[in-house]
Amino acid sequence: MSGKPVRLLRNLNAKIAAIPMILTTLVVFLGGTVWTVVYSFTDSKLLPRLRWVGLDQYDRLWSNSRWLVSIENLLFYGVMSMVFTICMGFLLAVLMDQKIRHEDTFRTIMLYPFALSFIVTGLVWQWILNPDFGMQEIIRGWGWTSFSFDPLNNPDTVLYGLLIAGLWQGTGFVMCLMLAGLRGIDDDIWKAARVDGIPTWKTYVVIIIPMMRAVFVTTLVIVASGIIRLYDLVVAMTSGGPGGNASQVPAMYVYDYMFQAQNLGQGFAASTMMLLSVLIVLIPWAYLEFGGKKHG
């Protein structure tokens, strides 16, 4: 009866309610990202300033040995941690899927580390791996006096130390995702495989794993985006050491240059590289997951 309301005012309450979301996406997520990328081309030191230096910060970044070590560490830790969490998570899920008794108890035990922070995780494992009181000392006490297991104080093995703690914290979660994937597979598939006389292990490898492709891809993306942010665990366990930078990671580089060394430009350039690496993981995934469906 009345005329069409003004477009902007239609649905006004919903728009007002969405203001925090709109501000967050536009100002913080988009604005913040663009701001950092833009300022990574300047020579900002203590305070951000718009004096252009082109790709200088990136040149400096990629010729800084600490950054190169960080990238190397992250790649090594990332690949190892992905392979192990996914393999172990899947195997545990398969074990849990054998109609076992006390499944809830087992799951509760495997998942509780996931509730703990990386700081707590790191500090506990730092104590267990302590060379004077921890594992090494115990096994020496059993009579094997030359036994040596001190990963955190040796630059060559420090990443394995981080890995032990990281896997402890995260595999239970991957196991849960995988278990949900296994439970989502139709029983008829199993019956058909049994009728055809395919052995169980082969059913898993040839039929079930390919059917769980989506679960694997999602898990991979989640684990990967977590790894790129790896920071707290390193701070708690090694503070980047031993030997200065044996366990440095990019997130640490960013933090130190932004808030300690007062070299903002370097921090911005490093964080832009982090963004780039996430996009390299994310864009193919988003394309497969959402782009693929549209084209059939």
Add this chain to the structure above:
Amino acid sequence: MADLTAAPGMSTARTAMVGPRGAKPRRMFSGRNIMLYGTLIVVCVYYLLPLWVMVMTSLKGMPEVRLGNIFAPPLEVTFEPWVKAWSSACTGLNCDGLSRGFWNSVIITVPSVILSIAIASVNGYALINWRFKGSDVFFTILIFGSFIPYQIMLYPIVILLREMGLYGTLWGLVLVHSVFGMPILTLLFRNYFSSIPEELFKAARVDGAGFWGIYFRIMLPMSLPIFVVALILQVTGIWNDFLFGVVYTKPDLYPMTVQLNNIVNSVQGVKEYNVNMAATLLTGLVPLIIYFVSGKLFVRGIAAGAVKG
């Protein structure tokens, strides 16, 4: 009467002829079971070991820690490390223990959780039932935002908070947690609300209820479980945060995780491992209690919160 009593006997007789039903009963100690449960138990030992070590170490006195085996239970149980960790462990110049960090964390977590859940639930509701032009675009950016490394937004947020006069305050940190909790929570609520029948919403509209009326009288009471899931997710997430705490607060206001790290990794003084472990356990206690009490809901929360990474 006779028929009825005869019936069970008849049916068992018939099944007996057809053959046994259901899965073949397995012997309890078959090779398969020993392998299966053996592996699971070994795995559980690996998972439980750190918790065991933490509890045992925290109950020993320092002389016993120095002498002994970290896996052995204490010969003489003492709660002194707990008391010291809580009330007199030192970080830098402050020697009032973890209690300060604990209360800071409480003051940060409570408003952050309330604010982020309030914002996200209304968002999810608007995105499902009151779509407006562009709402889906914002939602997509929001979800993408949850994958972007926080590092890239750290400094711009410092500037924003400074402009608002909130840099270095607890309220600034509350705001940051609310912003970064938004993607996952909005997704959670949006998915949940989309499962509520639309007829209900339409009927309420016909009866003249508006945006807030429907939210408070229909959506809210119907979605209490998802609010509990969101609560679990946020309390653990915010309690466990370290990076934002370090960046956006001052030493006086450091949350518990940051203070814990400073206590344990401080280079000065003699290392008191028992106090360190008591402090670590104290910090982990809040999320652990939530985890053990909430059980299945926690699993649901992290499965939904998976994109948070």
